[in-house]
Amino acid sequence: MLNKRNLRSPYNSLLAHLMSSSTFEISVLISTYNDRGLVEKKLREIRAQTAFDRAEFIFIEPASPGQERELLEPFCQQHTNCRLITFEQRLSLYKAWNIGWEAATAPLVCISNMDDTMHPRLLERVLIKMPESECDLFSVLIAKQGIDADLNSFDISRLKQLDISLRPGPFFVWKRDLLADFGPFDNRFEVIGDKDFWARAHHRKLKIGLLPEVLYLYTKHPDQLSKSPAFLARRQADMALSATKTYPHRWSHTLQRQISRIRKMRRIPLIGARLTNSIYIIASTQ
Helix, strand or coil: EEEEHHHHHHHCCCCCCCHHHCCCCCCEEECCCCHHHHHHHHHHHHHCCCCHHHHEEEEEEEECCCCCHHHHHHHHCCCEEEEEEEEECCHHHHHHHHHHHHHCCCCEEEECCCCCEECCHHHHHHHHHHHHHCCCCCEEEEEECCCCCCCCCCCHHHHHCEEEECCCCCCCCEEECHHHHHHCCCCCCCCCCCHHHHHHHHHHCCCCEEEEEEEEECCCCCCCHHHHHHHHHHHHHHHHCCCCCCCCCCHHHHHHHHHHHHHHHHCEEECCCCCCCCEEEEEECC
16 A cells, blocks of 8 residues: 655655556556445456456545545455555545556556446457557446446346436546646546546547447436535536636537437447447547
């Protein structure tokens, strides 16, 4: 376990060594805060990845009252491709992602939330299709689910009842090297830092790809914080910050149109039903 209170130059030297000698193909960043009840689910989901040994999993726990570190530390001790970074103060989500990005050793980096669900073949399919596409930024079809007994289920009949998200915010993959010439997440944002990242990528004409397979489930909570006055205040502050940007602060319209077409067809390319060789490349000029 790495405790950032004690990270100095020896850690930086170790990190440089790990990055130069990494055999991992993708780094998965998982930030956790007050998610203790979801830890066991997430660990089973991670272990079920068909590309588990090809990936590294970096958990970031910033002074969570749930003390998830107590459950994560033994798991990381058992698996050499899993690491835990802890803090003694709370961090914003995007600050946590930036720290995980800096610690990542694989050429590709992605994020996953504790309460969301990855298909067992998610990382495997990404590792096949993203290098083929030569994209800088990549996502898959994301289905939106509520809290129910089938939280981890990718059963085809169930997926056909779920809506497909027009936004790739819950899960996306990017090249680790973007940190140097594109820059990190703007951690001044508290709510829409992922949208800012995609808006900046579109403005900078990065090559964006979409694999049209449902490989990720985004969990929506009926009593989400989005209805609370505190959340609305943070969102309003984020909107004010976005207005100062020199680029249009929006998701890629082209990406959303492609997803919308798939939704209207009512024929979702489902992993397990059939695989697709198609990748939608989002033109950087659109």
